[in-house]
Amino acid sequence: MAVCPRRTPSSLLVGLLAVTLAGALTPTTVAAAPRAPTTTDLSRPALDRTALDRVALDRSALDRAGPWAAGERWSVDLAVGGGDDVNVRTGAGLLRLADTRPTRRTRPAALAAPVAEGALLAPARTLAGPANRIHADLTAETPPGTTAQVQVRGARATGWTEWREAGGAPVVFDRPVTRVQTRVLLTTRDPKAAASVRAVRLTADTATVAAPAPAAVRSYRVFATREGEVGGVTANGRTIRPRDHFVALPSRRGLSPLDSGDYTVRVCTTSGSRCEYAPVWxxxxxxxxxxYWNPASVRENWKDLPQGRPEAQAAYQYGYNGGRDQFGRTVLNPAGIDLADGTFWDGLLLTDNAWVDVTYLWTGSGPRGVVGSGPLNIRTGPGTSYPTRGLAATHADVPIQCYVKGQTVAGTYRTTNRWNRLAGGQYVSHAYVSAVYGGTVSPC
Structure with a gap:
């Protein structure tokens, strides 16, 4: 990832400007000559517009940087590459949508809205030191009907923060982060128009914030619908497979990168008889x-709704927002989550759309295990003879309470008799867990 060159100090810029102007405005002595002086002989030297423009540009950049001028600065590499970049292309130094037509491959599969979108996911940057404030400077052209947005998130020992919009006011995290990742989102509602991004520059520094109060993991009952859309493309670039295992939520703030479970939910039937841990893709x-799972102080839109109530539910049940969604469409069901077919049919054993209990696991804390090989059976005890109570999808990050010794299992990553206890007294074999982060797991 390219790093911005260090800005010239303001005192040096002022001096350079003064010297340049002085040289430009001082008359030149003309030597005597046997011929009459020409216009060129009597003229002043031409102003060095290149030098002046360069000084003005650097001065302007310093002014725009404001209080962030002293922080760590870098630029986002806008080159497109890898499966994490969805429906974007780079040409002539500009990032644009690759296809501006709204199709099932250019919009989130769960959305079905008249909008095409694309996203560039930059590699995470390790900061020189911890920081909790990120400022983004976006250089872009956005014709009517198009948008360009910069989103950032920060990593700490317990995992990633949610994505936050970094345009205008800086993003301030409640705790310092050591890595920062950037996502550039482009959308258009006009197939003949497209936004173009020329540069994204970021600055990281520290700000004084109040210590966050301990918060319990958030869980709400919402209406779930089956996504289907096999062959379509998700918002993070996955081509949907038959009986796939993931979920969709109506906000990009909790959208995991491709093949990761940074944002994982635990979704259960209202009876609690079946659950699945699934990544948000x-x-x-x-x-x-x-x-909607965030409090009003954080929620991006519809802050007057109760925490935990999706806008679609309020529109459908109470006529909120005229009974319409953000695109002006009449809301036909109260859904707050979409379930991929495998999660719907195999994880929860559902046969129709239904109310479910959803826990947004990244809002909690504690050690997490990454399911590297799944779907993994969730059992009522530490052995394969115990009944199953659901599944943990591949790449899901599951909170681990403690571990016990049970039946020895030869799995993808190891042969072990360790079984990790999850919420509700359920267990998964550690033989299929690829990594643990966020803390130490103790014996039960």
């Missing part, structure tokens, strides 16, 4: 800016 249903 798509955006929808209905909306894309409704992080």
């Amino acid at each position: 798509d955006v929808g249903p209905w909306n894309t800016r409704d992080d």
